Structures are given as C-alpha cells and as structure tokens.
Amino acid sequence: MLDHLTTEARNPASEMLDSLSPLEIVQLISSEDAKVASAVAEQATSIAKAIEMVTPRLANGGRLIYFGAGTSGRLGVLDAAECPPTFNADPSQVIGLIAGGKQAITTAVEGAEDNPALGAKDLENLNLSSNDAVIGIATSGRTPYVLGGLEYAQTVGAYCIGLACNRDAELTTRCDLNIIPVVGPEIISGSTRMKAGTATKMVLNMISTGVMIRLGKTYGNLMVDLRATNSKLLARAKRIVATSTNLSESEAGKLLDECNGEVKTAILASLANHSPEKARELLAANDGHLQHAISTASSTNGVAVK
Template sequence: MLELNKLTTEARNPGTAGLDTMTPLEIATVMNREDEQVVAGVRKVLPEVAAAIGWVQESFEAGGKLVYMGAGTSGRLGVLDSVECPPTFGVPPEMVVGLIAGGDRAFVKAVEGAEDSEALALEELKALPLNGRDVVIGIAASGRTPYVISGLQYARSLGCKTVAIACNAGSLVGKAADLAIEPVVGPEVLTGSTRLKAGTAQKMILNMISTGAMVGIGKVYQNLMVDVMQTNEKLRVRARNIVTEATGCSEEQACRLLEAAGGNAKTAIVMELLNCTAKEAEQNLKRAHGHIRKCL
C-alpha cells in the first residue's frame, strides 16, 4: 500500500491548521511566510544544481539535448521551461524538450492514471529519440512517480546523464538518477498541494539549470539575452535595446547594425565592438563558439 503520509510533501502543516478560518490577508501572510522556506531549501542544494548546469552545458556543446519529464504540476513546469528557451535564447525547440505524462492535453487537463504508466514514459522517450549525449531531468515533487522513475531508468540504460528533482529527501526518483536534487521545503500550506511550495522550488531550480547552461554556451553577454528571437514588436525593441546596452551606441546606430546583421543582435554587437562587417562578425563568433566575450 502506498504510504503518502510518510512524505514531507504530504504531511500536515501545524502552522496552517486554521487555514479555513483565516482572513484573506492572513492567508496571504502565512503563505508568504511559508514561501521563505522555499528559498532556504533550494539554497541547500545549490552544489547539486551547479552540477546539473555543468552536465547540461556539456550536453549542448556535444550536440545533445535536455529533456524534462514529469506528471501534473511537475510536468507542466518542465514544459513551461522548455517552451521558453527558444524565444529567450534563440535555440531550436528540439534542444530543450518537455514531456508531461498524458501528452500535451495533460498540460491543461489532468489525464487520469498517466503518472502511473511506466510504459508511457518509454514510448515518449523512444519517440524523441534519446542518445548518450542527452541529459534527462525527472521532476516529481513526491519523488515516487512511476512515469518519471521509468523514464530515468531507461535514459540511464542508454548512457544519458540523469537528474532527479524531488522535494522529499532520499526519494525513489533520486535513487533512479545519477544526481538527486532534493530541496526539502516543509509541509504545504494546503496539505498535499505540491503546486505550492514544492512547485515553486522546482521552478526555481529549472530556471537555474536552463539559464546557467545557456550562459555557458554563449547565449548571454554580460547579463543580456543576445540571441533573443524577434518574433514581435516588443522583442524587436528589446533586441535594439540590447545592442545599445552592450555597445553604448545610439538607437539609430543599433537599428543600422541590426539591419546589416539580418536582425541578429549578437552579430550586431560584435560588428560595433570590433568595427567589422557582418560577415567578419559571424566568422569571429564561429571561432569563439558563439561567445561574444571571447571574440573581444
């Protein structure tokens, strides 16, 4: 029999036993207080997060991909992080993939029993397909989701680096992975509702892993997203602002540089900083493996 009551994420929080008697301000206050445990819990696992960042960076440099796997809230968080990577960092969608138990429809509506299906995890990973250059990160607040455990075990059998993110120490998903990241953030404000503190902790860690790895492969100069995709007017203005911030040039010059660079902010920046043509800037970036700072 599954004994959820032994998991920290399923325990009752004595500080919120009177939740149903609280005023709106009291509810907001107690939730804010409890969220402070999230930051503290994540801080304790930063060495493991750093190791994951390094693995993902190495994977990207070798032509591999990052795959997130999860069910319910955990799966949605992985999908969310994956779909934000292409517009933010200008990478192809197949470079960061989010899999949620039950498929895309499970993102907006729960698919009953999907998280318990080991076969479903194997089907989805085989369809990608995986290879030994990839990193698979299994996300499960409880740390016992069969869909995630099965996926991690299969990925390891192919030689992939595997990471587990759970909010219970000594989790089953952690034991199924090469690296366990287990921030313990305490019982939820609403008993068992892991979309709250556990979900926040998972989101923080995913932010760190994807952003850190993208910094490592040259998608960032200073603290600017120099490979941002210009798919709307806001992002076109952002690209222009990025060029002016990185080089100190005028807005008019930034527009000219971007036009000459075919809209590529990174190329435009190198053109200005090295006083070179777009072609020369592209060649310099290629030699520097996409790192603006190395070009300089």
C-alpha cells in the first residue's frame, strides 16, 4: 500500500549512499534539504488560512490540538511544548498528542499508529468540541491513528486541518483544510524524520507563531509575552523593555520587578506613565495587544507611540 507514496520512493541521488564519504553524505543531505523550503512555500496560502481559522478559536477559549504518530507526533508535542515559554500561552491552549502516549515521545510503541480508535479516544479524552481546531499530522497521509482522530473531530464539529507530505493523501477527505508540502523521496527511502520532518516542523512553527502574533503576543518583532523562567529569558525581557522604552537595562529590570516580570505591562506602564495595575487594565481592555493599548493611551493622554 505504500508503493505509490513519494516519501517511500527511492531517491536516485542517493542510490550509492553507502559508498559516499562523510563530506559527500553531508553535501547530499544539504542539497536535498534545500528543497524543503520551496515545498513549504508553495503551501503559503493554506498555512495562512490555518492561522486565520485557528486564531479566533483560541481567542474565544478554544484550543489547537496536534496529533500524530512517531516523528509526526513528536513534532506536534514539541511545538505545543514551546508555546508556553515563548508566548506565555496557557499549557492547555496548544496541545500535542502522540499515538501511544507520553512513552512514545522517546520510545516506539508498537502498533499504536495502526489503531484509528485510539486517535478518536485520545481526542475524546480531551473533551474535544466545536470550539477547537485540530491538526492531524501524517507524512504518509494515511496513518490510521490520525484518520480515526480526524473522523472523530468531524463528528463534534472541530475545525480539521490535515498535514501530509504526499499528494492525494487519504486524510484530505476528512479535513476542512489541507497543507501538503511535497518534499520528494528521502535520501534513505522512507526515513521521513528527514525532509518530511523538517517540512512538518516548518509548517507547525509558522502556524503556532502566526496565531500567537495575531493574538497579540508580540510587539513588532519583540517577544513581549515571554515567560522569564531562566536567566537567559530574564536578560531578554530586560533588553526588550529597555529597547521599547529607552530605559537603561537596570531601570528596565527594576520596572519588571514592579510589574511581576510582565514585559507588556512594564512597557505600557513606562510609555503611558501608568501604574502596573492601570497598565494591566488597559491591556485587558485591548485583548492583550500591546500596540493597540499604546494607541489607546496615545489618543487619551498624548503618549508618543514608538
């Protein structure tokens, strides 16, 4: 059944792979990887549509749920795990599921991906609803765990997005939107952790980042909703506040302390000459969008918007 899949085909460029030198192996992998970005770029319209459809669901209390098996599942789990520290997103807002559960993140769970009922059950256990969006990730486009999950998601009215790397993927018939970057045969036939995995990571990065930007998690290109959980992120938070307000880093650090480490609150408090409490109120009134809050403050008390 896999014979017709592009990702399972033999790559003519790598037929003598085991006779290559280390440098030649690296050069070959690099030349193949260079094709991934263009394959993803061809899906720009669909990726943008995903951002447009997911954003209002998260804004209204819904969730984005990735699910897949093997590498596909691990990449979804990874992208979901990076949203809280990067964007201070609630851990329940973006969720990653992998066939076989947490154990499968590091160890293969035999047969888990072949069970469509398991995909449905994992989503059912999350109380999936029509407020949510799901992304079924399956390089082949035919993984039973993913197909079963998508079929269940349709029954509850969740918005369904399919992500695969083969044309005519079976999952497309179960989705409202499909993203299909066709990266071609891998240098090791069927090893979809390589080009297909890279394409998947790129697409998920674009979707989650785009959604978070639309939710007001950035100010220009600054990461103003980060959670400063370590010394590196604390230093970054200070730099962002200093850059946005013309305060010194020492002054920015003091202001951050007064604002409980909240970068957006500190920036707005400085620019609008507000107390942290007033800045939080103004941010809340603007759905957390710092640029909108600054504009509101500017129209009421003459704040110079940077």
